[in-house]
Every structure is written in C-alpha cells, then in structure tokens.
Amino acid sequence: MYTIKNYHFAESVDEAAALLQKSRANTVLGGGTWLRLGERNIATAIDLSHLGLDQITETEEEITLGAMVSLRALEQSTLLQTQFGGLLARCVRHIVGVQFRGLATVGASVASRYGFSDVITALLALDTEVELCPGGRLPLAAYLQQPPARQLLVAVHIKKDGCTAVHTSHRLTETDFPVLAVAAARCKDGSFRISVGARPAVAQRCPQAEQAAEANGPEAAGEAAAEMLQFGSNTRSSAEYRKVLAKVLVTRALTELAEKESLAR
Amino acid sequence: MELHLTLNGKPVSKTIAPDASLLNFLRECGCHSVRSGCDTGNCGICTVWVDGQPLLSCAYPAARAEGKNITTLEGVKAEADELIRYMAEEGADQCGYCSPGFIMAVLGMKRELQNPTEKEVKHYLAGNLCRCTGYASQTRILQKYLAEVQNNG
Numbered sequence: 001m002y003t004i005k006n007y008h009f010a011e012s013v014d015e016a017a018a019l020l021q022k023s024r025a026n027t028v029l030g031g032g033t034w035l036r037l038g039e040r041n042i043a044t045a046i047d048l049s050h051l052g053l054d055q056i057t058e059t060e061e062e063i064t065l066g067a068m069v070s071l072r073a074l075e076q077s078t079l080l081q082t083q084f085g086g087l088l089a090r091c092v093r094h095i096v097g098v099q100f101r102g103l104a105t106v107g108a109s110v111a112s113r114y115g116f117s118d119v120i121t122a123l124l125a126l127d128t129e130v131e132l133c134p135g136g137r138l139p140l141a142a143y144l145q146q147p148p149a150r151q152l153l154v155a156v157h158i159k160k161d162g163c164t165a166v167h168t169s170h171r172l173t174e175t176d177f178p179v180l181a182v183a184a185a186r187c188k189d190g191s192f193r194i195s196v197g198a199r200p201a202v203a204q205r206c207p208q209a210e211q212a213a214e215a216n217g218p219e220a221a222g223e224a225a226a227e228m229l230q231f232g233s234n235t236r237s238s239a240e241y242r243k244v245l246a247k248v249l250v251t252r253a254l255t256e257l258a259e260k261e262s263l264a265r
Numbered sequence: 266m267e268l269h270l271t272l273n274g275k276p277v278s279k280t281i282a283p284d285a286s287l288l289n290f291l292r293e294c295g296c297h298s299v300r301s302g303c304d305t306g307n308c309g310i311c312t313v314w315v316d317g318q319p320l321l322s323c324a325y326p327a328a329r330a331e332g333k334n335i336t337t338l339e340g341v342k343a344e345a346d347e348l349i350r351y352m353a354e355e356g357a358d359q360c361g362y363c364s365p366g367f368i369m370a371v372l373g374m375k376r377e378l379q380n381p382t383e384k385e386v387k388h389y390l391a392g393n394l395c396r397c398t399g400y401a402s403q404t405r406i407l408q409k410y411l412a413e414v415q416n417n418g
Contacts, residue, residue, distance in 0.1 A: 098370070
C-alpha cells in the first residue's frame with residue numbers, strides 16, 4: 001500500500017500537469033488498483049475526479065476517451081459496443097471483475113504502459129492518439145516508445161475509420177493477467193493492424209504479420225508474428241510458449257475477423 | 266483531512282489520513298461486514314457501492330469518497346436477508362467470509378441486469394472469489410433467486 005502526505009483534488013488539467021511536473025514524489029491517482037500493490041511514498045496525490053475526464057464522447061471523425069473513463073464504462077458503452085466491431089467494449093471482459101473495472105481507468109492503463117494491458121493492446125490495433133498536457137497529441141505507438149516523461153495523459157482519441165477489430169488472449173485463469181494478448185483490425189482498404197501485447201512487454205504492431213495477412217491469410221500472419229516479435233519469460237509463462245501462443249492467437253484473431261466480415265455482408 | 270459523506274443513508278464526518286482506504290474507513294465507522302480478503306484487489310470480498318456502483322473498497326481512496334453515497338451490507342439489510350434465505354436453503358455459503366461481498370455484488374447485479382442468462386450472471390460475478398463452495402451452490406440459488414425476485418419485484 002502507498003502513503004500520501006497531501007491528497008489534492010486538481011481544479012484544472014493545467015494545475016494537475018504542473019503538480020505532476022513539480023516533483024517526482026507527486027503521483028496522479030487512477031483507480032488505485034496498481035498503486036495499492038506497491039509501497040510508493042507519495043508527496044501529493046493528484047486526484048482528477050473533478051475535471052470531467054470520465055466521459056466517452058464522439059465527433060464525426062473520432063471517439064474520445066477521457067483519462068478517467070473506467071474500464072467498466074468502456075464495457076458498458078453502447079457506442080463502443082458498436083464501433084470497431086465492439087473491440088474496446090470486449091477487450092476488458094477478462095480483467096478481474098466488474099468492481100475492479102469500475103475503478104481502473106483508461107488513462108492509468110495507457111500512461112503506465114503496462115505490458116499486460118489488454119487496453120493498450122486493443123488501442124494499438126486502432127488509429128489511436130494520446131493527448132498529453134503539456135505536449136498535445138501524438139500517436140499511441142510513438143508514446144509507448146518514448147521514455148516516460150512527467151506529462152499528464154488527458155485523453156485518448158481514436159479515429160472513426162470504419163475498421164472491424166477483435167481481441168483475444170490466453171490466460172491461466174479466466175480473470176488473470178494475460179499470458180499473451182492479441183488485437184487485430186481489418187481496415188476499409190483491406191489492410192490489417194495486428195497488435196500483440198503481454199509479451200510480457202507492452203503491445204507492439206507487427207508489420208510483417210500485417211503484410212502476410214493481406215497476402216497469404218491468417219496462418220501466414222501468425223507465423224510471421226511468432227517469428228518477428230520479441231518474447232520474454234516471467235512467472236506466468238516462458239518466451240518459447242509465448243512464441244507458440246502468438247502464432248495461434250494471431251491466426252485465431254484473423255480467422256474470427258474473416259468470419260465477422262462474411263457475416264456482415 | 267476531513268471527510269464528509271453519506272453512509273447507508275446517514276451523514277458521516279470524520280478526520281482521515283490522506284492515504285486511508287475506503288475499506289479501513291468503513292470498518293472504523295462500524296461497518297464490519299466490509300472485509301479484506303486478498304490484499305491484491307482481486308477477490309471482491311470488500312465490495313461496497315459508491316453512488317450505487319459496486320467497487321472494491323480496498324483500492325478506493327477514502328478521500329475520493331467526499332460527498333458520495335456509500336452503501337454497505339449494513340445498509341441493505343432487508344434485501345440482503347431475502348437473498349440469504351435462498352443461500353441458507355441450499356447451503357450456498359460455508360465459512361461465510363466471502364458472503365458480504367458476494368451479496369453486495371448480487372444486489373448490484375440485480376439492479377443492473379434484467380433477466381440475465383447464466384453466462385451473464387457468471388461474468389458479472391467473476392470478480393467475487395470463494396474458497397469454500399466451488400460456486401455450484403451459489404449458481405443454483407441465483408437462478409432461483411433472480412427468477413422469483415425479478416418476477417415479483
């Protein structure tokens with residue numbers, strides 16, 4: 001569990017961002033579900049609850065998830081159940097339980113760059129940008145590659161590009177962290193976006209698998225993903241098993257996508 | 266710091282440490298139905314409602330509950346007793362430690378889902394762990410309870 005010297009409800013995004021930059025001992029609170037597992041000594045805990053960041057909104061071009069949108073809100077959103085093949089509503093279904101998902105936030109999942117994150121894995125298969133303060137917008141892939149800087153993640157923006165997407169994972173039990181997570185999207189121009197996460201490292205796209213999917217189909221894509229991505233070992237699984245899983249899960253995800261598409265016609 | 270909220274319908278004002286968990290705060294207020302089961306935020310035993318939503322009180326910062334309505338088992342006694350009768354008839358609980366969290370989750374589910382399928386019930390309750398029962402007895406009573414209560418309610 002953590003300790004906190006000063007609990008502060010931020011009164012604006014700029015104020016929260018300034019507090020975060022002021023000291024390494026200041027921490028933004030998401031749902032508290034990861035922080036409680038550690039022993040951090042927090043000087044000022046920055047609570048974003050009063051900033052209206054818990055909204056899912058849409059324009060003609062994009063869908064915006066505020067940083068404080070809970071994973072449960074993703075799941076229950078009728079908008080997200082129909083967009084992108086329902087990817088974002090479904091990708092959280094295995095995460096612990098409804099109570100946990102009611103706490104955990106999109107912003108904390110993305111800003112923490114958790115390797116195990118189903119949310120990041122899914123977002124990376126969409127046309128996603130993060131919005132930072134300070135800093136503005138940049139693509140999620142670029143954000144994940146940068147070393148963490150003390151920028152406040154305010155929102156996640158996803159372009160409404162008409163893609164269909166699926167998420168699948170392997171887990172030791174139904175509600176555990178994933179051993180490997182895969183999200184795959186088929187874009188309107190026929191191209192694919194394939195994202196593999198919990199490797200155990202954070203999700204990455206696999207261009208070779210995406211090209212193979214378009215040229216040669218699901219199994220070739222699965223083989224390419226297993227071949228080209230890096231996997232590691234941890235308490236949940238070995239690198240070798242993750243490599244095997246990558247082939248299977250990518251193949252399955254693409255097969256499911258093809259079935260979805262033929263049903264939709 | 267000062268915390269003001271509504272607990273089971275009554276206003277409460279207390280001084281809390283900035284890092285207090287809602288779970289510890291509620292137990293200090295006398296709500297001993299709220300228990301810590303795992304220390305890792307995954308068992309669901311500490312489930313309470315914050316503004317009607319089932320959440321894990323072990324991870325929820327007490328300070329964040331400022332101005333909110335908190336409901337524990339102590340605040341839904343009559344409704345809980347009805348569910349407990351169904352549980353008792355089937356021997357659906359053994360040690361009873363998980364029961365408060367389970368009941369708060371079931372009553373929350375009853376409010377959120379209309380005529381859920383067994384699959385939907387299991388998905389909703391996946392975050393409530395039980396070391397004793399293997400879940401079969403709980404699943405049995407829930408089918409009966411939801412059928413009878415949702416038809417009468």
